[in-house]
Amino acid sequence: MPKITYKDHQGNSKTIDVDNGLSVMEGAIQKEIPGIDADCGGSMACATCHVYVSDEWINKISKPEDAEIDMIDMAYEPKKNSRLSCQIIVSDDLDGLEVTTPEKQT
Amino acid sequence: MKNTDVIIIGAGPVGLFAVHQLGIKGLKAVVIDNLDKAGGQCIELYPDKPIYDIPAVPECTGEQLTTRLLEQIKPFKTEFFLNERVDEVYKEKENWVVKTNNDKEFFAPNIIIAGGVGSFEPRKISLKEAEKFEGKSVFYAVKNKEQFKNKKISIFGGGDSALDWALELSKFSKITLIHRRNEFRGAQHTLSKIRKLEKEGKIFIKTPCQIVSLENDKELKSITLKYDDEKTEKIHTDVILGFFGLIMKLGPIAEWGLNMDKKTIGVSPKNFETNKKGIFAVGDICSYPGKLKLILSGFHEVALASVECFKRARPNEKYRFEFTTSSKTIQDRLGKK
Numbered sequence: 001m002p003k004i005t006y007k008d009h010q011g012n013s014k015t016i017d018v019d020n021g022l023s024v025m026e027g028a029i030q031k032e033i034p035g036i037d038a039d040c041g042g043s044m045a046c047a048t049c050h051v052y053v054s055d056e057w058i059n060k061i062s063k064p065e066d067a068e069i070d071m072i073d074m075a076y077e078p079k080k081n082s083r084l085s086c087q088i089i090v091s092d093d094l095d096g097l098e099v100t101t102p103e104k105q106t
Numbered sequence: 107m108k109n110t111d112v113i114i115i116g117a118g119p120v121g122l123f124a125v126h127q128l129g130i131k132g133l134k135a136v137v138i139d140n141l142d143k144a145g146g147q148c149i150e151l152y153p154d155k156p157i158y159d160i161p162a163v164p165e166c167t168g169e170q171l172t173t174r175l176l177e178q179i180k181p182f183k184t185e186f187f188l189n190e191r192v193d194e195v196y197k198e199k200e201n202w203v204v205k206t207n208n209d210k211e212f213f214a215p216n217i218i219i220a221g222g223v224g225s226f227e228p229r230k231i232s233l234k235e236a237e238k239f240e241g242k243s244v245f246y247a248v249k250n251k252e253q254f255k256n257k258k259i260s261i262f263g264g265g266d267s268a269l270d271w272a273l274e275l276s277k278f279s280k281i282t283l284i285h286r287r288n289e290f291r292g293a294q295h296t297l298s299k300i301r302k303l304e305k306e307g308k309i310f311i312k313t314p315c316q317i318v319s320l321e322n323d324k325e326l327k328s329i330t331l332k333y334d335d336e337k338t339e340k341i342h343t344d345v346i347l348g349f350f351g352l353i354m355k356l357g358p359i360a361e362w363g364l365n366m367d368k369k370t371i372g373v374s375p376k377n378f379e380t381n382k383k384g385i386f387a388v389g390d391i392c393s394y395p396g397k398l399k400l401i402l403s404g405f406h407e408v409a410l411a412s413v414e415c416f417k418r419a420r421p422n423e424k425y426r427f428e429f430t431t432s433s434k435t436i437q438d439r440l441g442k443k
Contacts, residue, residue: 039223039354039369041390041399045151046223046354070291073264074229074351078286080334106229106353 002095006033006051009103018090024099025049025086035101042086044068047075048106049085051099061088061097076102108185110136111419112216112412113204115192118146120389120404121220122175127412129182130428130436133419136212137184138204140191140225145172147222147390148401150352161402171401181441191225195362195385202384216415218408219380219387223369224356231262231348235320243326244346254279258342260329262317263349266292271347272309273299282310282341284317284331312339320346359391367393377414378407384418386411 001017004027018027028036028049037048044067053061058081064072068087072078085099112128114121117139128135143149148157148168156165166174187210194205195217204212228246230236236244248254248271257279261272264285269292272283283300290297303309315331318338329343356369365372365381370393373379378386378394388411389404397403416425430436437443 037369040147040151043152045147047351048353066291069287069289070265073286073291074353076229077232106355 002090002092002097004090004094005096005098006035007098007100008035009101013098020091022090023086024051024088024090024097025084027090028085035105036085037105038086039106044071044084044087047071047084050075050078050105051083051085051101052079052081053083053088054098054100055081057094057097057099061094076104076106107203107211107213108136110134110212110214112136112218112415113138113202113212113214114218114220115139115204116146116220116222116389116391117141117144117186117188118220118222118389119148119171119175119401120408121146121218122172122179123405124218124220124388124408124412125179125182125184126175127408128415129179129184130430130439131412131416131425132435132439133412133416135182135184135218136187136214138187138190138192138206138212140189140227142189144176144186144188145169147354148172150226157401159400159402181439191357193358197382200384215384215418217385218411218415219359219371219385219391220389220404220408221359221387221391223354223390224359225354226352227355227357228348229350229353231317231346231350233317233320235322236317236346239320239322239326239346243344244348246348246350248275248347251275254345254347257344258282259345259347260284260341260343261347261349263351264290264292265349265351266296267349268292268347269296269300271349273303275347276300276303276309280310281308282312282343284312284315284341286316287314312341315339317346370397376410378411379414386414 004018005015007013016031025038039048040046072082111133112135114124114135114137117137125135149172153169190206193207201215202217255278259279260282262284272281304311315333318332319330321328328340331339371387373387373392375394378388388407390399
């Protein structure tokens with residue numbers, strides 16, 4: 001099972017196993033990782049599962065669609081490596097992925 | 107103070123259908139919502155997105171769903187109180203009192219909270235100094251455009267609100283439009299008008315950059331932007347308008363003494379009553395074993411909650427379960443002859 005690392009803005013990190021096919025957001029919610037709210041439940045209708053993807057990974061994961069980029073405009077402190085974690089689907093290729101949660105989501 | 111049978115908090119699809127389920131039982135309701143229109147997330151977040159799991163409606167958009175629900179509840183002539191956020195809920199004998207941020211008061215034996223994830227509020231600039239100037243020179247909505255005449259205005263955002271106001275206010279003020287990326291998501295025809303004004307030197311566009319500080323003495327003087335390539339630029343500014351979109355905040359709901367679990371309210375799956383008698387929670391905001399955040403689940407929830415509301419609002423009457431196909435009383439209430 002792929003391992004995903006969630007780091008908070010202070011640098012504390014947790015690595016968990018996430019089933020293939022789940023989103024990075026769902027993995028976090030199931031294991032109660034703090035820092036990801038996911039208010040809309042994964043319908044790309046909010047920006048509260050916002051994460052920063054490490055440089056090493058940003059080009060390895062599938063590119064965001066326009067609707068996701070538009071939604072990231074509404075996130076808290078968006079950066080160039082911002083993604084919505086509900087749109088990153090876990091697969092073996094993502095084993096070792098590291099994401100950082102922002103200071104807050106709303 | 108307004109008296110009614112049920113106070114519905116939230117005008118999303120589930121709140122609207124609550125009006126229907128209460129209405130066919132002969133109960134009066136009022137609907138309160140913080141947004142300026144009915145529809146909740148359907149209208150605010152995905153008006154154009156198709157929904158495929160409304161029973162018997164193979165496909166409809168968030169806006170269509172809202173329009174149809176409003177049509178369906180028309181016979182009940184329900185009063186809506188929009189732009190009102192419920193701040194306080196407290197008990198007075200056997201009834202509940204609900205108070206809004208504009209000091210409107212409502213009185214009823216029942217409250218149905220159909221609040222989704224809370225109320226929509228504008229996302230704000232996350233700088234401490236910006237907070238200090240909020241309402242003086244930092245704004246997240248335009249209420250009276252006269253106050254923005256002959257000013258140096260920095261407008262933030264990439265959506266329609268930012269573009270529309272940049273265009274409108276450029277008629278009498280100096281506008282700098284600032285966005286975190288080069289692409290604007292607002293209407294392309296508005297954008298081309300703005301690009302034209304940019305060429306004529308009437309609007310300045312700064313991308314891709316974000317605000318890093320505000321400079322002021324007593325008044326706001328300027329702002330500093332930082333570009334993606336780390337360069338910075340100072341812009342003389344009297345007024346900041348931020349249009350970063352709306353975020354959902356649970357807000358005061360958390361303070362009403364309800365059985366909260368994170369951002370949801372625990373309810374009994376029998377009638378969707380909370381730990382407080384006469385307060386119900388339905389739709390995305392409620393939680394019970396197996397809860398699914400689907401519109402169709404919310405419809406089921408209000409149907410059951412409305413029965414309990416009836417019992418509380420009409421303690422001396424016997425509740426009779428009736429079908430819309432055969433009940434003359436319901437058909438009368440729907441204005442069908």
